[in-house]
Amino acid sequence: xxxxxxxxxxxxxxxxxxxxxxxxxxxxxxxxxxxxxxxxxxxxxxxxxxxxxxxxxxxxxxxxxxxxxxxxxxxxxxxxxxxxxxxxxxxxxxxxxxxxxxxxxxxxxxxxxxxxx
Numbered sequence: 001x002x003x004x005x006x007x008x009x010x011x012x013x014x015x016x017x018x019x020x021x022x023x024x025x026x027x028x029x030x031x032x033x034x035x036x037x038x039x040x041x042x043x044x045x046x047x048x049x050x051x052x053x054x055x056x057x058x059x060x061x062x063x064x065x066x067x068x069x070x071x072x073x074x075x076x077x078x079x080x081x082x083x084x085x086x087x088x089x090x091x092x093x094x095x096x097x098x099x100x101x102x103x104x105x106x107x108x109x110x111x112x113x114x115x116x117x
Contacts, residue, residue, distance in 0.1 A: 051087055058083070061113035063092065070103040083112035 031039070068077070074093070078086040090098060092108040101107075 047087070054085065054088070057115055058112050059114045060088075061111040064109045064111060066107055066109065068101050068103055068105045068107045072101070072103070074098060074101060077107065077109065081109050081111075084110060088112075 034042075074089050074096070075086055078084050078089045081089070088110060090096075092110050096105060096107070
Protein backbone atom coordinates (compact mmCIF):
# COMPACT_ATOMS: atom_id res chain seq x y z
CA UNK A 1 0.00 0.00 0.00
CA UNK A 2 1.36 3.44 -0.94
CA UNK A 3 0.97 6.51 1.25
CA UNK A 4 0.79 10.13 0.19
CA UNK A 5 4.13 11.64 1.38
CA UNK A 6 2.33 14.88 2.29
CA UNK A 7 0.17 12.99 4.80
CA UNK A 8 3.22 11.27 6.27
CA UNK A 9 5.11 14.58 6.57
CA UNK A 10 2.09 16.23 8.17
CA UNK A 11 1.89 13.63 10.91
CA UNK A 12 5.66 13.62 11.43
CA UNK A 13 5.44 17.34 12.14
CA UNK A 14 2.76 16.91 14.80
CA UNK A 15 4.25 17.25 18.24
CA UNK A 16 2.10 14.88 20.23
CA UNK A 17 2.09 11.44 21.74
CA UNK A 18 2.40 8.37 19.56
CA UNK A 19 -1.05 7.18 20.57
CA UNK A 20 -2.70 10.48 19.62
CA UNK A 21 -0.84 10.61 16.32
CA UNK A 22 -1.79 7.03 15.46
CA UNK A 23 -5.43 7.77 16.30
CA UNK A 24 -5.36 10.80 14.00
CA UNK A 25 -3.64 8.80 11.26
CA UNK A 26 -6.30 6.11 11.67
CA UNK A 27 -8.86 8.67 10.54
CA UNK A 28 -6.97 9.08 7.23
CA UNK A 29 -5.47 5.65 6.61
CA UNK A 30 -7.58 2.58 6.03
CA UNK A 31 -6.07 0.17 8.57
CA UNK A 32 -8.17 -2.68 7.16
CA UNK A 33 -5.56 -2.88 4.37
CA UNK A 34 -2.43 -2.24 6.43
CA UNK A 35 -1.80 -2.60 10.14
CA UNK A 36 -0.71 0.29 12.32
CA UNK A 37 2.59 -1.55 12.83
CA UNK A 38 3.15 -1.86 9.06
CA UNK A 39 2.28 1.81 8.62
CA UNK A 40 4.77 2.80 11.33
CA UNK A 41 7.50 0.62 9.82
CA UNK A 42 6.94 2.10 6.36
CA UNK A 43 6.81 5.64 7.78
CA UNK A 44 10.11 5.13 9.58
CA UNK A 45 11.67 3.60 6.48
CA UNK A 46 10.51 6.61 4.44
CA UNK A 47 11.93 9.01 7.05
CA UNK A 48 15.27 7.16 7.06
CA UNK A 49 15.47 7.42 3.26
CA UNK A 50 14.88 11.20 3.48
CA UNK A 51 17.61 11.51 6.10
CA UNK A 52 20.08 9.41 4.10
CA UNK A 53 19.37 11.47 0.98
CA UNK A 54 19.92 14.72 2.91
CA UNK A 55 23.24 13.47 4.31
CA UNK A 56 24.41 12.34 0.85
CA UNK A 57 23.67 15.78 -0.59
CA UNK A 58 24.77 18.07 2.26
CA UNK A 59 27.88 18.61 4.32
CA UNK A 60 27.88 19.34 8.03
CA UNK A 61 30.54 21.82 9.16
CA UNK A 62 31.17 22.92 12.70
CA UNK A 63 28.81 22.28 15.57
CA UNK A 64 27.90 25.35 17.63
CA UNK A 65 27.01 24.93 21.29
CA UNK A 66 24.71 27.30 23.15
CA UNK A 67 22.11 27.23 25.88
CA UNK A 68 18.42 26.79 25.14
CA UNK A 69 16.52 30.00 25.87
CA UNK A 70 13.24 30.29 27.71
CA UNK A 71 10.31 29.66 25.37
CA UNK A 72 12.43 27.97 22.71
CA UNK A 73 11.68 24.52 21.37
CA UNK A 74 13.79 22.33 19.15
CA UNK A 75 11.37 23.13 16.35
CA UNK A 76 11.84 26.90 16.76
CA UNK A 77 15.63 26.48 16.90
CA UNK A 78 15.54 24.26 13.82
CA UNK A 79 13.48 26.81 11.91
CA UNK A 80 15.93 29.58 12.86
CA UNK A 81 19.01 27.55 11.85
CA UNK A 82 19.49 27.72 8.07
CA UNK A 83 19.12 24.32 6.44
CA UNK A 84 18.93 22.35 9.70
CA UNK A 85 15.96 19.98 9.68
CA UNK A 86 14.41 19.04 13.02
CA UNK A 87 15.53 15.41 12.80
CA UNK A 88 19.18 16.53 12.43
CA UNK A 89 18.94 18.81 15.45
CA UNK A 90 17.41 15.93 17.41
CA UNK A 91 20.22 13.63 16.32
CA UNK A 92 22.82 16.07 17.69
CA UNK A 93 20.92 16.52 20.97
CA UNK A 94 20.04 13.02 22.11
CA UNK A 95 20.59 14.12 25.73
CA UNK A 96 17.47 16.36 25.62
CA UNK A 97 13.96 15.47 26.66
CA UNK A 98 12.37 16.29 23.30
CA UNK A 99 8.93 16.75 24.81
CA UNK A 100 10.02 19.26 27.46
CA UNK A 101 13.42 20.85 26.77
CA UNK A 102 14.50 23.03 29.68
CA UNK A 103 15.89 26.55 29.37
CA UNK A 104 19.61 26.57 30.07
CA UNK A 105 20.15 23.09 28.65
CA UNK A 106 23.20 22.89 26.41
CA UNK A 107 22.14 22.65 22.79
CA UNK A 108 24.34 21.48 19.90
CA UNK A 109 23.46 23.02 16.53
CA UNK A 110 25.12 21.55 13.43
CA UNK A 111 25.91 23.97 10.63
CA UNK A 112 24.86 22.82 7.18
CA UNK A 113 27.58 24.55 5.17
CA UNK A 114 27.13 23.26 1.68
CA UNK A 115 25.93 20.70 -0.72
CA UNK A 116 27.93 17.73 -1.84
CA UNK A 117 28.51 17.55 -5.54
